[in-house]
Amino acid sequence: MTAHLSRRTLLGLVGAGAGAYLLSACSDDESGDPDGPQTINWWHIQNTEPMLPVWAAMAQEYQGAHSNVTVKIQPLENEAFKAKLTTATQAGDPPDLFQSWGGGVLRQQVDAGLVKDLTDDVRPWIGGLLPAALQPFTIDERIYGVPFDVGMVGFWYNKDLFARAGITAMPTSWAGVLDVVRKLKAAGIVPIALAGKDKWPGHFYWAYLAMRIGGLGALQQAAKDKNFDTPDFVAAGERLKELVDLQPFQKGFLGAEYGSPDGQAATIGNGGAAMELMGQWAPSVQASSSTSKKGLGDKLGFFPFPAVDGGKGSAAEVFGGGNGFAVGKDAPAATVDFLKSLLTADSQRRAAKTGAVLPTVKEAAPAISDPNSKIVAENLANATGFQLYLDQAYPPAVGQQVNDSVAELIAGNKSPAQVVKDVTQVAKSQ
Incomplete structure (x- = not known):
């Protein structure tokens, strides 16, 4: 996989606006002595197979090689992590090592003095990582987090259900997506699984449509002007409403979570719906959530x-991001070294072989064996532009309003015009 060659061109294109969840957990460096006893509190969201045991094994190995270090792991479900992190950071007490998606969320943590500047510590080895993957973790040319995974959001689909509905070619336009939905419904198949309760999966549709209609520049300009009340963003809502009006989602979707036993991923993994719009982690969560x-x-x-007919954006512009880790302000001395151990080529190969991680270390790229992961990596490699998730790229309040307002549109409670007015109002208040 030669994704790193093309991804380098994305370095200046990643849309890292401004947004954030805050965090908490006591740092436990009993001595202040680098050789004294140290406890690293590590929070991550890989709380299921296949990465849960991989992280645990890596922590055990590090402890075995460093008798003075204890790694306390707290695996958390995505939404539970965000809530707990918010409480922690509002108390000014972040965990020592914690999940981060970079962007505006990380910027707020930086501005609040909650995370360590890692630039000098990681300089000897950070060159081995894909530059585009690092972009969301780089604030004012300083590095405040390290990505272990990078990827994009796209449509995951059940080949058997598509075949049963007579669908032989993948859609290359938004109109084509709507046609696919109609064919699936006509065949008695639920077209799309959606976690309506969690909200963030719904924002993927609106964000991608805004990208396809207005181009990447529209998203960046809106953040700069604090104005989303433009024809392109209204049109994105109108195109999404076209989908919603077809009633494509599974029964009870408004109360569905993403990773629960009856949630979005499980619905796909159990064959209960034909497709979902989700990131590179989708296959592993589908599997772990399935019966x-x-x-x-x-x-x-x-x-x-796909592209939107008449839109200014290209289907080669991708929307997504990666998973990474930031280091809390009071983290013990061993934390950055432990983080380095997670980002060795060997560690990244182990992560890649699970199929749940698209590695950021260039040397580990050949370890991608899952066919779908390879497809994602190829699409990413050929991307001409990259936009970070809006609920991470924009300031936290703006990102949350995007999620909330799009959820209201999907539920039929807000018009496309109301969505952009709500988001603009919050953006201008920041």
Whole structure:
């Protein structure tokens, strides 16, 4: 996989606006002595197979090689993590090592003095990482987090259900997506699984449509002007409403979570819906959430979010981001060294082999074995532009309002015009 060659061109394109969740957990460096006893409190969201045991094994190995260091791991579900992190950071007490998506969220943590500047510590080895993956973690040319995974959001689909509905070609336009939905419904198949309760999965649709209609520049200009009340953003809502009006989602979707046993990922993994719009982690969460714990296997396919007819954006512009870690302000001395151990080529190969991680270390790229992960990596490699998730790229309040207002549109409670007015109002208040 030669994704790093093309991804380098994305370095200046990643849309890292400004937004943030805050965090908390006591640092426990009993001595202040680098060789004295140290406890690293580590929070992450890989709380299921296949990465949960991989992280645990890496922590055990590090402890075995450093008798003075204890790593206390707290795996948390995505939404639970965000809530706990908010409480922690508002108390000014972040964990020592914690999940981060970079962007505006990280910027606020930086501005609040909650995270360490890692630039000098990581300089000897950070050159081995994909530059585009680092972009969301770079604030004012300083590095405040290290990504272990990078990828994009796209459509994951059940090949058998598509075949049953007579769908032989993947859609290359938004109109084509709507046609696919109609064909699936006509065949008695639920077209799309959606975690309506969690809200963030819904914002993927609106954000991608805004990108396709207005281009990346529209998203960046809106953040700069604090104005989303423009024809392109209204049109994105109107295109999304076209989908919503077809009633494509599974029964009870408004109360569905993403990773719960009856949630979005499980609905796909159990064959209860034909497709979902989700990031590179989708296959592993589908599998771990499914009844069989295996998911769809080779029945699962992937296609990128298509163009919108007449839009200014290209289908080669991708929306997504990566997972990484930031280091809390009071973290013990061993924390950065432990983080380095997670980002060695060997550690990244182990993570990549699970199929749940698209590695950021260039040397580990050949370890991607999952066919769908390879497809995602190829799409990412050919991308001409990159936009970070809006609920991470923009200031936290703005990102949350995007999620909330789009959820209201999907529920039928807000118009496309109301969505952009709500988001603009919050943006101007920041």
